[in-house]
Structures are given as C-alpha cells and as structure tokens.
Amino acid sequence: xxxxxxxxxxxxxxxxxxxxxxxxxxxxxxxxxxxxxxxxxxxxxxxxxxxxxxxxxxxxxxxxxxxxxxxxxxxxxxxxxxxxxxxxxxxxxxxxxxxxxxxxxxxxxxxxxxxxxxxxxxxxxxxxxxxxxxxxxxxxxxxxxxxxxxxxxxxxx
Numbered sequence: 001x002x003x004x005x006x007x008x009x010x011x012x013x014x015x016x017x018x019x020x021x022x023x024x025x026x027x028x029x030x031x032x033x034x035x036x037x038x039x040x041x042x043x044x045x046x047x048x049x050x051x052x053x054x055x056x057x058x059x060x061x062x063x064x065x066x067x068x069x070x071x072x073x074x075x076x077x078x079x080x081x082x083x084x085x086x087x088x089x090x091x092x093x094x095x096x097x098x099x100x101x102x103x104x105x106x107x108x109x110x111x112x113x114x115x116x117x118x119x120x121x122x123x124x125x126x127x128x129x130x131x132x133x134x135x136x137x138x139x140x141x142x143x144x145x146x147x148x149x150x151x152x153x154x155x156x157x
Contacts, residue, residue, distance in 0.1 A: 052131050054108060057139055065140025068133045072125060081144040093121050098141055099148045111138035 055061060070079070078085040081098035088094045096103060103110075115134045118124040129137065146154075 052135070054112070054135050054138075055132065061136050061139050062143050064133065065136035065138070065143075068129065068137050069140045072129055073137065076122070080148070081141060095120070095122060098145055104145050104149060108138045108142060111141050 069077075073081075074085055075087045076085045076092065076095050077083055077098070078088075083094045083097045098104075112134045114122065115129055115137060116124060116126045116131075125134075
C-alpha cells in the first residue's frame with residue numbers, strides 16, 4: 001500500500017507521463033497564404049463582382065422586403081428608416097436616415113451593395129440575407145422613402 005503523502009506525487013507523475021514534447025508538434029504558419037484565405041459565406045457576392053439583377057417590382061416583393069426589413073434592419077434603422085432604432089437608443093452610433101437627399105437620390109443598387117458588403121459601422125449581411133431578399137429590402141426602402149417624400153405628381157389635391 002502506498003503512503004498517503006506519496007499520492008499527489010503519483011498523480012502528477014501519471015498526468016505528466018501522458019504528455020509528449022509539445023515543442024515539436026506541427027504548427028500552422030499564421031502568415032501563410034492558406035491560413036489567411038477567407039472562404040466567403042454561401043450566397044455572397046464577391047467584392048468587385050456584379051450583383052444579381054433586380055427582380056421586377058411587385059407588391060409581393062415589397063411585402064417580402066418589409067418582412068425582412070423588420071427582422072434584419074429595424075434594430076438600427078427603425079420601422080420608419082430614420083436611423084433611430086432600438087440599438088441606437090441604447091447607445092450604438094446612428095445610421096443615416098433613408099430620408100436624406102443623398103440616399104433618396106442613390107440608386108437602388110446602392111442599398112443592395114451596402115447589405116452585401118456593409119458600410120461604415122454596418123457589417124456585411126451577405127451571410128444572413130439571401131440575394132433575393134436584399135433586393136426585396138432595397139425595394140421596401142424605396143417604398144419607405146416614397147412614404148415620407150412622395151413626388152408632387154403623386155400627391156392628390
């Protein structure tokens with residue numbers, strides 16, 4: 001029988017006997033091309049590639065865009081698209097309002113590209129939002145803009 005004082009020494013020796021020399025293990029070079037290769041998420045558009053063509057504008061497309069906008073965009077942009085979402089109310093930097101002149105004059109492709117690649121503090125949603133839904137969200141953003149700034153010809157007197 002082993003004395004009680006030798007038990008901790010025996011446990012330590014048993015644990016150390018299972019270790020090999022970790023200094024000679026194969027290691028990946030963190031600066032190699034393979035280690036720094038980024039695999040794009042599924043359904044992403046690579047930087048510089050042309051995006052898919054926008055689908056025809058339909059009521060169903062705008063409704064889908066509204067649904068996806070509420071899920072993915074309202075935390076920062078709010079239901080109105082004014083940039084005062086709940087995340088902003090909790091201290092995160094406010095995104096620009098969709099109702100400023102610069103964004104009302106921007107092409108619809110701009111919104112698709114921002115969702116795909118991110119912009120400023122906004123990260124890319126390419127891995128979270130399918131390309132067809134990006135176009136739907138962009139169409140809904142246009143509907144939001146028209147709701148706040150309709151052209152004079154659309155306003156009845």
